[in-house]
Amino acid sequence: MKDQNEILLENEKAFKSLFEHATISILVTDENGDINLVNPNAEKLFGYTRDELAGKPIELLIPEPLRDIHRHHRQHYFNAPKARPMGLGKDLFARDKNGRTFPVEISLGYYKLGTKNMAVAFITDVSERKKAETILRASEETTRLIMNSALDAIICIDTEGCITVWNPQAEKIFGWTEAEIKGSRLSDTIIPEQYRALHEAGLKRYLTTREHNVINKLIEITALNRQGKEFPIELTIIPMRQKDTDFFCAFIRDITEKREAEVRQKEYAEDLKQKNIELEQFAYVASHDLQEPLRTVSGFVELLKRHYKDQSDENVTKYINYITDASDRMRRLVQDLLDYSRLGRERILEPIDCNHVVQQVLNDLTMAVQESGAVVHIDRLPVIAGYATEMKQLFQNLISNSIKFRKPGQPAVISISAMPAEEYWKFKITDNGIGIEDKYWERIFIIFQRLHTKNEYEGTGIGLAHCKKIAELHNGKIWVDSTPGEGSTFYFTIRKRNTDPWRA
C-alpha cells in the first residue's frame, strides 16, 4: 500500500509531466489576472519565457484594443467561475512577444488554491485552421458563384436518382425552385415519360458494371418543365465521386431557340435552292419558248423580202429591214439569255492549265488579233481546278473585249498574268483601250447593260455578265479598274484548291 505522500508525489509527477508535455498551451492566473504558471508550449506560442511572464497581467498576451474588454470579462468570470469553452461563436485573438496577433481558441477551468480562485486557460493557436477555413470558404464562394452564374442548368443526383444540387439556371429553365425540387427523383420531374425506364436502367447498370453510353458526352434529348412541356436540351452527364459516394452531375442547356433557328435556316436554304432551280428553269424555258414566235417572224419577213424585193417604195424596204434587224437582235438576246442560264449547268471540276486555255482562245481569235494588230503578253499562268468550257469563255470574253474596245487607230496591247493569294488565284488582264468611266464599273457586269450604241460597238451586253457568273461559279469575284482614254484592267479570282499545282 502506498502512503498518502507517495500518492500525492506520484500525482504531482503525473500532472507536472502532463503540464510540461501538453501540446496545448496552458496558462494559470490568479484572481487579479496575474500569471502564475506557464507551460513550455505556451512559452513557445507567445515567445516569452516563463520568468518573463511570471506575475505579469494576462492582458500582456491580449492585443491592445481588446485588453479592457478582457479585463472586464475576467473580473466577471471570477464572480462565478466555472469550466467552459470560451468565446463560443466569437473570434478570440492573442498577441505574442513580437506583437503578432493571431486567432486562438481557449477553454477555461478553475481551481481553488486556499481561498484564492485560480483560472486555467487552455489555448490553441488556430491560425492555420482559420487560414484553411478562409481558403475553403473562398473556394466554396467561387463554386457558388459559378453555379449561380452558369448559363447551363447544373443538376446533381445521388445514386438513387434524387436531386441534390439545382442551380438558379435550372430554376429558370425548368420552373421549380431548388427548395421545391431537392430530394425529388429526376425521373419524377424533368425526365419525359418515354425516357424514364431507360434512365433508371442506365443508372443501375452504371453503378453495378460501370458500363455507360450517355456519360461524358454531349447528347441532345428532351426534358419536361414544371408545366409538363417537353423541350429540346443539350445534356452532358459527368459521374463524380466524393468521399466514397457516387453522384452524377448534369449540365443542361435549353436549345429550343437554337433548334428553331436551325429549322428556319434549313427551310430558308431549301427555299433558296428551290427558287434557284425555278429561276434557272424560268430563264431556260422563257428563252427557249421565245425562239418559237421569233422564228415565225423571221420566216415571214424573209418571205416579204423575197416577194417585194422589186418594190419601188423605199419605205417598205426600210420597214422590212427594221423588222429583220430587230428580230435578229432578239434572236441574239434570247440565245444569250439561254447561254447565260445554261452556264455551269453540268459542270465538272477538273484541273485546267490556264496557259493552254489562253493559247486556245488566241488561236480562235487569230483573225481578230491579226486584223487589229493586237499584241498579247502572257505570263506564266497556274493550273487551277475549274470548269473547262466556262474558263475558256471567261478568257475569251475578256481578251476579245480588249481587242474590241481598243483605241481607234492604235493596236491593242494586252497583258495577262496571275498571282497566288492565300485562298485564291488572282488573274489580271490589262489593256491600253478606251477605258471605262468609274461610274460604270459595276453596271458593265449586269446582263444586257451596254455603254455604247449599236452603231458604235456591236453586241448585246452579255459578255461581262457571263464573266461575272463564271467567276462566281469558281467562288471568285470579278472587277475592273480603269482610266478612260488609257486602258482597263480586269481582275478576277478563282478559289484555290489544295490540289492546285503551281506549274513552273
Add this chain to the structure above:
Amino acid sequence: MKQKLMCILFIDDDEPTNFLNQLLVEEMGCAHHVQVVTSGREALEYLTGTGSFDNGKQHPRPDLIFLDINMPGMDGWEFLQHYQKLPPNQKANIVMVMLTTSLNPDDELAAQENVEISGFENKPLQPEVIQKIISRFFPESC
C-alpha cells in the same frame, strides 16, 4: 388643235422606235419640229447647242421631251442628273415624260419622285397618250 407645239424631242437609242414616234407625231400634226437623238449625251448637246449641234443654226427649244430609261452608257436617270443642272433657258418649257418598256415598278416610283418628270408612259407611244399629255400640259394647244 388650235396651236402646234414648237418642238418635241425624243431621246431613245433604238432607231426603229424613233422612226415610229417621229412618224406618229408628224401624222398627228401636233408639232412644228420633231427632233430625235439616240443618246443622253446627244440630247444634252442639242439642248445646250454644243457638239454636233454647235453649227451656228438655231435649234428650237423643245416643249416636250420623251425620255427612254434604258439606254447604253448614259441612261435616262443619268441624263436627268445632268439635265437638272442646266440653266432654265436651256431646259425649255418642258414636260419631261419617261417613255419606257421597263417593267420594273421601281422605275415608275423613282420617276414619281423626280421633280423634272411629269409623266411615265409605256412604249409603244400611242396617239391618245400624246393627246392626253398635250391637253394636260398645253391646254392652249388643244
